[in-house]
Amino acid sequence: MKTHVRVLVIGGGAVGVSTLYHLTKKGWTDVALIERTELTAGSTWHAAGLLPLFNMSYTVGQLHKYSVDLYKRLPAETGQDVSFHVTGNLRLATSRERMDEYQKYCGTANTIGVPFEIITAKQVKELWPLLELGGSAETAAIIGALYHPQDGHIAPADLTMALRKGARNAGAEIYEHTEAVGIERTASGEWRVRTAKGGDITAEHLVFATGNYARQTGRLLGLNVPAIPVEHQYIVYDESPELKAYRQGGGRELAVLREPDTSYYLREERMGWILGPYEKGAPARFADGVPEWFGRSLFPGDLDRLVPHVEAATRRVPALEHCGIKDIVNGPISYTPDGSPLIGPAWGVRNVWLNEGHSFGITAAGGAGWQLAEWIVEGEPGIDMLAVDPRRFGAYAGKRYLVKKNEETYRNVYTVHFPDEERPDARPAKTSPVYDKLSDWGAVWGQRYGWERANWFAPRGVERRDQWSFRRTNYFEHVGNEARLMRERAGVIDLTPFTKHEVTGPGAESWLDGLVANKVPTKVGRMALSHALTKRGGIRSEFTITKIAEQHFYVVSAGAAERYDSDYLFKSLPPDGSVGLRNITNTRGCFVLAGPKSREVLAQLTDTPLDNTAFPWLTAQVIEAGLAVDVYALRVNFVGSLGWELHFPIEYAHHLFDGLFQAGSTYGIGMVGMRAMESLRVEKSYRMWGSDITPDYTPFEASLDRFVRMKKGSFVGREALERQLAAGVPNRFVTLEVHQVTDADPLGNEPLFDKGGRMIGRATSGYYGHTVQKSLAIGYVRTELATPGTELAIEILGERKPATVVPESPYDPENLQLRT
Numbered sequence: 160m161k162t163h164v165r166v167l168v169i170g171g172g173a174v175g176v177s178t179l180y181h182l183t184k185k186g187w188t189d190v191a192l193i194e195r196t197e198l199t200a201g202s203t204w205h206a207a208g209l210l211p212l213f214n215m216s217y218t219v220g221q222l223h224k225y226s227v228d229l230y231k232r233l234p235a236e237t238g239q240d241v242s243f244h245v246t247g248n249l250r251l252a253t254s255r256e257r258m259d260e261y262q263k264y265c266g267t268a269n270t271i272g273v274p275f276e277i278i279t280a281k282q283v284k285e286l287w288p289l290l291e292l293g294g295s296a297e298t299a300a301i302i303g304a305l306y307h308p309q310d311g312h313i314a315p316a317d318l319t320m321a322l323r324k325g326a327r328n329a330g331a332e333i334y335e336h337t338e339a340v341g342i343e344r345t346a347s348g349e350w351r352v353r354t355a356k357g358g359d360i361t362a363e364h365l366v367f368a369t370g371n372y373a374r375q376t377g378r379l380l381g382l383n384v385p386a387i388p389v390e391h392q393y394i395v396y397d398e399s400p401e402l403k404a405y406r407q408g409g410g411r412e413l414a415v416l417r418e419p420d421t422s423y424y425l426r427e428e429r430m431g432w433i434l435g436p437y438e439k440g441a442p443a444r445f446a447d448g449v450p451e452w453f454g455r456s457l458f459p460g461d462l463d464r465l466v467p468h469v470e471a472a473t474r475r476v477p478a479l480e481h482c483g484i485k486d487i488v489n490g491p492i493s494y495t496p497d498g499s500p501l502i503g504p505a506w507g508v509r510n511v512w513l514n515e516g517h518s519f520g521i522t523a524a525g526g527a528g529w530q531l532a533e534w535i536v537e538g539e540p541g542i543d544m545l546a547v548d549p550r551r552f553g554a555y556a557g558k559r560y561l562v563k564k565n566e567e568t569y570r571n572v573y574t575v576h577f578p579d580e581e582r583p584d585a586r587p588a589k590t591s592p593v594y595d596k597l598s599d600w601g602a603v604w605g606q607r608y609g610w611e612r613a614n615w616f617a618p619r620g621v622e623r624r625d626q627w628s629f630r631r632t633n634y635f636e637h638v639g640n641e642a643r644l645m646r647e648r649a650g651v652i653d654l655t656p657f658t659k660h661e662v663t664g665p666g667a668e669s670w671l672d673g674l675v676a677n678k679v680p681t682k683v684g685r686m687a688l689s690h691a692l693t694k695r696g697g698i699r700s701e702f703t704i705t706k707i708a709e710q711h712f713y714v715v716s717a718g719a720a721e722r723y724d725s726d727y728l729f730k731s732l733p734p735d736g737s738v739g740l741r742n743i744t745n746t747r748g749c750f751v752l753a754g755p756k757s758r759e760v761l762a763q764l765t766d767t768p769l770d771n772t773a774f775p776w777l778t779a780q781v782i783e784a785g786l787a788v789d790v791y792a793l794r795v796n797f798v799g800s801l802g803w804e805l806h807f808p809i810e811y812a813h814h815l816f817d818g819l820f821q822a823g824s825t826y827g828i829g830m831v832g833m834r835a836m837e838s839l840r841v842e843k844s845y846r847m848w849g850s851d852i853t854p855d856y857t858p859f860e861a862s863l864d865r866f867v868r869m870k871k872g873s874f875v876g877r878e879a880l881e882r883q884l885a886a887g888v889p890n891r892f893v894t895l896e897v898h899q900v901t902d903a904d905p906l907g908n909e910p911l912f913d914k915g916g917r918m919i920g921r922a923t924s925g926y927y928g929h930t931v932q933k934s935l936a937i938g939y940v941r942t943e944l945a946t947p948g949t950e951l952a953i954e955i956l957g958e959r960k961p962a963t964v965v966p967e968s969p970y971d972p973e974n975l976q977l978r979t
């Protein structure tokens with residue numbers, strides 16, 4: 160066994176071996192993998208081998224697409240067959256909401272380049288003759304389906320062996336029966352891994368790909384990895400006479416069938432079937448680690464959980480009735496609270512990478528290995544990986560939270576994924592101090608990064624509940640009223656979840672300046688919207704940096720980016736101690752007070768002059784507001800009206816809230832929720848980190864040129880921007896007015912087409928602009944099509960709608976309200 164390698168991968172399932180393989184593809188061949196028993200001994204050996212391309216996430220969709228393409232070419236490359244049956248994949252729909260979901264997915268699939276078809280019930284029957292179209296009280300009628308002709312199923316163990324062969328051929332080493340039992344940092348900053356059989360391996364980089372063991376492996380470094388497995392079972396049937404007759408009659412292998420509305424998948428297996436449901440009540444397992452005895456074992460089958468799905472599937476495919484059950488496979492499947500894997504850097508430690516939490520790990524292995532290897536070797540992934548970045552979860556994702564959320568995610572694998580869906584389990588967890596007050600206002604709560612956030616406020620007499628939809632729905636009118644309140648009077652948004660850092664010390668300014676593309680403010684009381692870029696010039700983070708005092712900066716970023724940003728900032732600190740950095744997210748609350756009457760409201764609480772000369776737009780002051788002291792008042796906001804963000808010491812939350820509402824009562828002040836904020840910010844063409852601005856696009860592509868100071872000196876990503884300027888900026892961020900919308904506004908991830916019908920970009924957000932009374936989309940188009948007036952089309956839920964590029968900021972383009 161080698162004692163030193165550049166990268167050591169821990170875990171020999173499909174995901175770990177794929178990572179090893181891809182590292183060698185990137186030219187790093189001094190790499191090794193250790194596996195505690197034998198390759199595939201974890202979840203990989205008993206997976207059903209399905210490779211669904213379907214995924215609502217833009218990132219995960221790209222990873223799956225890469226996998227499917229890779230698995231098709233692996234046999235030729237390695238000489239090892241992977242038993243890829245390209246049967247296609249059929250997802251049935253029995254409701255309009257399900258069809259809407261498919262249509263929404265098709266928008267994403269289009270932008271990724273995944274081939275798919277929406278087909279009719281008649282075509283379903285032609286593709287799958289053994290199926291009943293339904294239409295009775297027990298079996299709903301099929302109204303259409305989503306068909307992926309190019310995926311199918313694979314043998315997971317063969318796949319792993321092909322990847323092993325590819326990796327070994329390139330020089331990688333694999334050591335089985337070698338368990339990692341301890342990890343320590345060496346004086347030189349490398350990682351020394353102690354193995355159970357004795358002998359250490361030291362590595363520059365470590366990759367954890369330990370499947371169900373993710374929590375144990377994480378604990379070796381004190382990491383609370385947010386992945387806990389849930390039981391998943393499938394039934395293996397004996398030979399099916401009907402299937403045999405169909406196949407012997409010349410019928411081709413049937414497509415993998417999914418009926419999400421009754422929550423099961425079905426595929427052929429040796430003239431019989433494999434039927435796998437996603438049941439209610441499947442328990443999370445191994446929350447405290449995998450017991451020693453489990454090894455390659457399975458759990459006993461739970462027939463009670465299976466029965467409703469077996470019955471539903473049998474009604475749809477009566478051939479199931481005539482074959483016996485050969486086996487029930489019930490194994491652990493690793494889950495995370497949002498069902499997407501954890502691919503990327505671990506937080507708080509350097510050169511430790513996670514490839515954990517895979518619930519579709521056979522499908523994802525190829526893509527996950529590809530991008531993680533890219534990240535390790537290049538320092539950055541090649542595509543936007545925010546949706547799978549392990550740091551999208553924070554410390555709040557503790558054991559009990561994970562158990563509840565992962566069980567909830569599992570039982571919802573096949574429910575309709577509405578864009579406005581908010582799942583109820585493990586809530587409320589993190590709340591702002593004024594949570595009860597907002598509840599009294601009628602808050603209809605949602606959750607992000609563990610925080611409760613008011614999505615909208617139900618007026619008295621209106622039910623406090625969402626009717627989730629892909630279209631305008633029950634809260635549309637109320638969100639509109641909140642948006643108008645903000646534009647016409649004064650509204651308050653509780654943005655306490657914002658991520659907040661304090662940067663101090665003699666090196667603070669120059670350090671920050673080297674991290675972001677904008678010029679960090681040099682004068683006390685000034686602020687700058689600033690973007691930290693990747694080395695490729697993509698936007699990794701957005702910070703509002705305010706100079707509070709000499710050598711003292713207040714850095715605010717998205718609430719959901721707390722661990723992601725904090726980790727980046729801490730890892731970027733200079734070693735000389737010249738910069739102090741504190742994550743003060745939980746010590747300050749934030750209320751946005753905005754609207755034309757906001758000045759009058761705030762004036763009643765403070766002696767600080769608020770007129771334009773004393774307190775201009777884009778400046779900040781430390782003020783007293785009522786009895787609250789040390790309030791950072793930032794004259795800036797995300798809704799585009801006159802207003803202030805008040806960042807206050809958290810202990811004043813109630814006092815300040817009551818003060819604002821007392822002062823504002825004569826002006827008709829009211830609460831405004833996240834959905835109205837979405838409408839208001841889209842009307843101003845304000846980009847949202849994570850959806851509109853991501854590592855996929857540079858600030859020039861995002862049309863944020865005014866926040867880039869190329870002449871200021873060096874900053875991360877500058878060289879890439881220079882290269883892009885020289886080569887020409889390929890895309891531009893535009894605002895589109897969408898015409899002929901009746902009830903389905905764009906929401907993001909819709910493809911955009913030119914007049915000739917060619918896809919030329921994608922919308923990254925969209926909403927109904929309640930105060931401009933227009934349906935709006937924002938996103939990226941090829942530069943030559945970015946001129947206002949250009950006529951394009953956008954596909955919303957399968958329908959192409961005309962859309963016109965309009966100048967930025969349909970509401971108040973001159974920013975007169977902000978400067979007023």
Ligand SMILES: Cc1cc2nc3c(=O)[nH]c(=O)nc-3n(C[C@H](O)[C@H](O)[C@H](O)COP(=O)(O)OP(=O)(O)OC[C@H]3O[C@@H](n4cnc5c(N)ncnc54)[C@H](O)[C@@H]3O)c2cc1C
Pocket residue numbers: 169170171172173174175193194195196197198199200201202203204205206207208209210337338339340368369370371372376391392393488489490491492493514515516517518519520521522523
């Ligand atoms: C019943 C069932 C059906 C499924 N069907 C599908 C499907 O059809 N399609 C699909 O995409 N996915 C499916 N899955 C999910 C799939 O099995 C997993 O997502 C995938 O196998 C995960 O692979 P992995 O490499 O991450 O983990 P694993 O395969 O679990 O591998 C992790 C490895 O790490 C090793 N390890 C752990 N700790 C250490 C240590 N300290 N030192 C050294 N080695 C260590 C383990 O021994 C193990 O071999 C299914 C799962 C189940 C349970």
